[in-house]
Amino acid sequence: MPALSKNRIKYIRSLDLKKIRKEEKVFLAEGPKLVGDLLEYFPCSFLAATTSWLQGHPFVQADEIAEVNAEDLSRASLLKTPQQVLAIFRQSDYELDKSIIKDSLCLALDDIQDPGNLGTIIRLADWFGIEHIICSPNTVDVYNPKTIQATMGGIARVKVYYTPLPDLIKSLGDTPIYGTLLNGDNMYSQRLSRNGLIIMGNEGNGISKEVESLITRKLYIPNYPQSRETSESLNVAIATAVVCAEFRRQAAWK
Amino acid sequence: MPALSKNRIKYIRSLDLKKIRKEEKVFLAEGPKLVGDLLEYFPCSFLAATTSWLQGHPFVQADEIAEVNAEDLSRASLLKTPQQVLAIFRQSDYELDKSIIKDSLCLALDDIQDPGNLGTIIRLADWFGIEHIICSPNTVDVYNPKTIQATMGGIARVKVYYTPLPDLIKSLGDTPIYGTLLNGDNMYSQRLSRNGLIIMGNEGNGISKEVESLITRKLYIPNYPQSRETSESLNVAIATAVVCAEFRRQAAWK
Known part of the structure; x- marks a missing residue:
């Protein structure tokens, strides 16, 4: 199982900053329930998950998928208690129709x-x-x-x-x-x-x-x-x- | 203006832990609005505030009062944005009347x-x-x-x-x-x-x-x-x- 690179971890964690999110037009979501919900609605550019999560989701669609161990996940996570999966999604740009x-x-x-x-x-x-x-x-x-x-x-x-x-x-x-x-x-x-x-x-x-x-x-x-x-x-x-x-x-x- | 001692700062910050709060039978509150409200209801064992807050509250009652600068306050505070005053109050022990x-x-x-x-x-x-x-x-x-x-x-x-x-x-x-x-x-x-x-x-x-x-x-x-x-x-x-x-x-x- 290839570890997440330092740069990748740094990139994921940088999505805590509005400036970076805006430049990249993406956002971060974590946890099986939330990521599972969002995968149906937003294009996913990157997803990192444990082996067991990936086995439970064989058809997951993302530009890039990384199988990671709990340690890597917790290094990348912004949560106090990291959970099985995190994903980067593309922001939606809605036009307001009055x-x-x-x-x-x-x-x-x-x-x-x-x-x-x-x-x-x-x-x-x-x-x-x-x-x-x-x-x-x-x-x-x-x-x-x-x-x-x-x-x-x-x-x-x-x-x-x-x-x-x-x-x-x-x-x-x-x-x-x-x-x-x-x-x-x-x-x-x-x-x-x-x-x-x-x-x-x-x-x-x-x-x-x-x-x-x-x-x-x-x-x-x-x-x-x-x-x-x-x-x-x-x-x-x-x-x-x-x-x-x-x-x-x-x-x-x- | 005497600085807060290292031990005192450590003690205040330790009130983030349930074990310490329980042993000491106290709790921490921060900010002018909240501390102002609680002073009317709970006995205060210690209060640390800026000069200007203390000048606005000449009759404040506490076992011990420390006039501190913003730096000391921010070292003791558990908030992201420390505010003018923090206080330690005694816990109330209520009997439930069914x-x-x-x-x-x-x-x-x-x-x-x-x-x-x-x-x-x-x-x-x-x-x-x-x-x-x-x-x-x-x-x-x-x-x-x-x-x-x-x-x-x-x-x-x-x-x-x-x-x-x-x-x-x-x-x-x-x-x-x-x-x-x-x-x-x-x-x-x-x-x-x-x-x-x-x-x-x-x-x-x-x-x-x-x-x-x-x-x-x-x-x-x-x-x-x-x-x-x-x-x-x-x-x-x-x-x-x-x-x-x-x-x-x-x-x-x-």
Whole structure:
């Protein structure tokens, strides 16, 4: 079994850097479940796996396949606990078609910074049938390895775009633009649509002033027992989930 | 300004280890918002802060206070981006009174492993007015620094207990015991109570067989568009949030 070369290991590990990922137009994914999911959706340029994983996947397609031992895998891996297989996939370049926002429910993320939060949001969007997420240019890179791992495969089905949000929103006409704000209306008392954009803001600063001014449907997630005096808040991925669940409850179960 | 001694820095950093935290019956918290919140609720045995933080908090109470520079703080800190203040607090030892589960809504966590997930669950429990969380003995330690940071202060208001779940549940009589399971009933079609226990399971394996057999109200979080054939799943903190939100919606807004 040929070992992975030092250069190869260095290259794999360098995919932790956005600059390198952007130049190479690739991203890294690790683990049998995730790699297995992504192989169906993204072209794979390189795959390294243990003998037993490869035996279980005789028809795997990749430009290059390396059979490696656990030691090599752990040297190349960015995970605390390396797992059987890692793969390098080519990034997808999606064109945003604005009519999808007029016709279906989409998410917009205004400067989300934490890669785990972005990955978790992609995973829950997948669960709630939200297929398009539009990010402000300063939102963390979707191809960050921590994001990819946290999507648990959701990245295969959810399309993520980067574009300035104010211009996008201004071009949407009367499509409803939702945002959660402390001075919003209790979302349980609102009729929520099956289309439009739900905007979620940065972890520390929330939604930016300019984007906030473009929100046409301000929502509030009530806490319990209800009091707006509270100093508590919700993590942005948690807030996104609770809001998306309510949109979908009203669409399907109300 | 006296520097922190090497031994002191070593001691602070050792609080990343459960063994040391348990022996010392303390935990570490960092950052102005979190430390500020916790100072109102937990006795503080040691606090290290920059001059400017201390000037803004002239009445801070701690057994020992050290004025430190940014360099010392960053040597002692477990965070990637150290912040102005860190503090060591004494752990609280709560006695579980079972009548609270009969009278109010509580969470039970069956072997949650990720410290960030536990912290996020404590934070959202705080938001939804759930004041008691009962963990199986193998659930990650609530005093793990990553958990404490993720609670964003929720640990001050939410009480966390560790006890074997099967014995606890068996002692609760006809108190409703909820769990989310793939073969459960759509939670939107169920009448949810204001008391009882909601059980959430391990990240990889879900709820253990023995605990599952004791669930009296099996719930299912519907995805959208609905199909149980899906391979997707929700992160455990996300699932907890969506379930708790629905319990509270029914209690307050239905």
